[in-house]
Every structure is written in C-alpha cells, then in structure tokens.
Amino acid sequence: MSKRTVKKTMTIILSSIAALLIIAFTSLFIISGVFESSKYLEPWQKTYSQKFDDPRIQLVAHGLLAANGHNMQPWKIQLDKDDPMVFYLYADSDRLTNEVDPFARQMMITQGAFLEYVKIAGDERGYKAAVELFPDGGYDEQNLRESMKTKPVAKIMLTKDKPQNNPLYDSMFLPDTNRAAYQSDKLTAEQIDQLENINTDVNMSIKIFQDQENIEKLGSYAMKGATIEAGVNRVMQETENIFRSSEYQKNKYRYGFSVEGQGTSGIMRHILQGLVTIFPSLNSGQAASDTFIQSTRTSVDNTAAYAMIITNDNNRSSQVKSGMLYSRLILTAHSLGLVMQPLSQALEEYPEMKEPYSSIHRDYASDGGTLQMLVRLGKPAKEVPQSMRRDVMDLIIRE
Numbered sequence: 001m002s003k004r005t006v007k008k009t010m011t012i013i014l015s016s017i018a019a020l021l022i023i024a025f026t027s028l029f030i031i032s033g034v035f036e037s038s039k040y041l042e043p044w045q046k047t048y049s050q051k052f053d054d055p056r057i058q059l060v061a062h063g064l065l066a067a068n069g070h071n072m073q074p075w076k077i078q079l080d081k082d083d084p085m086v087f088y089l090y091a092d093s094d095r096l097t098n099e100v101d102p103f104a105r106q107m108m109i110t111q112g113a114f115l116e117y118v119k120i121a122g123d124e125r126g127y128k129a130a131v132e133l134f135p136d137g138g139y140d141e142q143n144l145r146e147s148m149k150t151k152p153v154a155k156i157m158l159t160k161d162k163p164q165n166n167p168l169y170d171s172m173f174l175p176d177t178n179r180a181a182y183q184s185d186k187l188t189a190e191q192i193d194q195l196e197n198i199n200t201d202v203n204m205s206i207k208i209f210q211d212q213e214n215i216e217k218l219g220s221y222a223m224k225g226a227t228i229e230a231g232v233n234r235v236m237q238e239t240e241n242i243f244r245s246s247e248y249q250k251n252k253y254r255y256g257f258s259v260e261g262q263g264t265s266g267i268m269r270h271i272l273q274g275l276v277t278i279f280p281s282l283n284s285g286q287a288a289s290d291t292f293i294q295s296t297r298t299s300v301d302n303t304a305a306y307a308m309i310i311t312n313d314n315n316r317s318s319q320v321k322s323g324m325l326y327s328r329l330i331l332t333a334h335s336l337g338l339v340m341q342p343l344s345q346a347l348e349e350y351p352e353m354k355e356p357y358s359s360i361h362r363d364y365a366s367d368g369g370t371l372q373m374l375v376r377l378g379k380p381a382k383e384v385p386q387s388m389r390r391d392v393m394d395l396i397i398r399e
C-alpha cells in the first residue's frame, strides 16, 4: 500500500470512530432526556411559593424542600375548610419505606423536618405558625398505616405577624444533603457551640464529635451499617425501586433517588443517566451494593466531624421534634458554610441491623435514650445539585 492509501484509510477509520462516538453520545443524551425541562426542580426557586395566593400553600411549598427519608416526600396536607389560617399535616402512609424503616421512625423525623421549614418560612413571610403535635391523639400503633390516614401529625395555626428576617431562611433553598467528600478542617469551638446550642428541649440533645477515637468509631459503625444494608436484598430493592434514571422519569415521579444524589451534575449526569437507562444492571443488584459500600467508604474517609441527635424517649412526638431539630441543625450548619449527610444505617430497626444498633446505643446513649440521627458534617469540598421535589399541589388533599 502506498503512503497515500494508508493515510486515506486511517482518515476513514478515524472519522468512522468519531462519527460512531458522536452517535453514541447523542443517543445517550437523548435517552437521558437532555431536552426535557427540569420541572422537578421548580420548587427550589425562591419565587415558586409566590405563585399561590393561599398563605398555607405558600408555607407548604417551603416545607417540601426539607430533607426527608429516601426522598419520598411523604407529606399530605388538609386545608381547614372553615378557617383559612389553619391546616393539618398527615404522614402519607402510601409513601412508607417499610423495609428500611419498619417502625416509621424516620417517617416521623421527616414530618418534623417539614414542620420546621414551615415555621421558618412563616417568620419570613409574616405568618407566625403555631404547631400542635398529634391534635387528635397518638396513632393506634397496632394499626399504624390506617391510623396515619385518620390522625394528623400536626395542626398548624397561622396568625398574621410582622415579617421577620429569619437568618435560616435563605439556607432553605440550598441542597440539603451533600454525600461528597468533605475537607479535613475541624469545626471551630464557636461553630460547635452554635450548633449544639440550637437545641432548647431538655428531652433531646445534639452531640458533636471530632476527636480521633470517635471519628474512627463512628466511621466504623457507618461502614458496618452500610455493609449489612448492602447485603439485605429487600432493603436494597426498596431503594432501587425508587431510582429515577432519566429526566423523563424524574419529571414523572419527582420523588426518590437519581444520579444527582451522588453529586453527579452537568454533562456527566446525562451520560450516566443514558447508560443506566440502557443498562439498568449498572445500578442494581450487586453493582448497587458495591456502589453503596464504596460511596460510604469515601464519605467516612473524608469526614472530620459527626453529629448526633439523641432523644430521652422514643415516642412519636419526640421523633417529630427531632426532625424539627434536624432541620434547624442543617440550616444553621449551612449558614455557617458547613454541609451534612445522614448515615442512618446503624440506627435502623430491621432485624439484620440488630447488632450495630444495640452496640451504637450502648456506646452513645447508654442511659436508655434513642439515637434519632447520625450525620457527618464539615466544610464541603464540592457543591452538589438539588434533588427532586414534588409539585406542592400534589400534597394537598382534595375531596
């Protein structure tokens, strides 16, 4: 072959490869839904709540930005028919995650997280929100699912007030959970004071740890919890069922998990979404278990501090109150330039987790208290994208 023919053949091969790559990437982008507008992010816009005249809906539109277990957003709102300043929050029993949260404890924390956002938005908007927990009495625990349908978690009563600048308000619009690596900087004594002192309830406490011994111990609980969870099929399956692999799915469901949860954004988001849509096995079964363990490893290896919320008892009101406290903790941390990620596995109540559950409680709540939240916190090394949120009107019960 002459030099010229070789050159020509090479050019044809290279252009064919380039053409194939362009086709492959374009297909991935189309499958990912690159042309879809991200409706599932609309609630994060600061102007979103202003689309609604009813102040109750305006506040609910803020509440749904709160952190919540498995991003199920299990909140239902009943607007009082007679009093335009009253509404009720119900736990949405169609959105339970029974495998990972068999006693619906995280479900209650999630209700509290919502309520605190409502209160803070109320301050800012000039509606003081008084919250009465379980106004119709506690749940029938033997009949929990049905009981959630009939008994509200909270009655929220608004009174018109002067709008007050709540220093936590702006932080509500930041992504709640950062699962990426954090910087190695320790928290300052002042930051620790500020965070621990946001709790004023004698039945609860916030504890922050950043000494080497506790960092190692808590990291090892997190790893043990993740490793056990990764091996429990039904729990992993529950998570897998709510994974949304493309923009179409994210707009359709607007709850659950997506690749953004691991901090993926920009072009990589579409490449990954395209790949996972074509090859679901990349994100299921053994691959999902391996990814979960690996990402927990990265988390614990890049964590300089942990925080805990501990309650003296474990009744439903305490669970809800610890969710309210968790929201204040996240927002205060954000206002200090810090971020968080819960690492809940060792605190979960399903049988396979019994050993680390008992052991972590022996170590950190030896007087019979309950660890409601275990989170890592620190200075972010990387910003992460916002996650899906439902349309506020989907939360409103319509008769």
Ligand SMILES: Cc1cc2nc3c(=O)[nH]c(=O)nc-3n(C[C@H](O)[C@H](O)[C@H](O)COP(=O)(O)O)c2cc1C
Pocket (backbone or CB within 6 Å): 065, 066, 067, 068, 069, 070, 071, 106, 107, 109, 110, 113, 175, 176, 177, 178, 179, 341, 342, 343, 344, 345, 386, 387
């Ligand atoms: C009770 C509770 C438990 C949670 N447990 C975990 C956890 O174990 N690991 C994790 O990465 N995120 C955990 N989260 C965070 C949620 O997954 C997150 O809030 C939700 O997916 C919405 O995403 P966002 O917080 O970034 O808006 C938990 C949140 C709550 C309220």
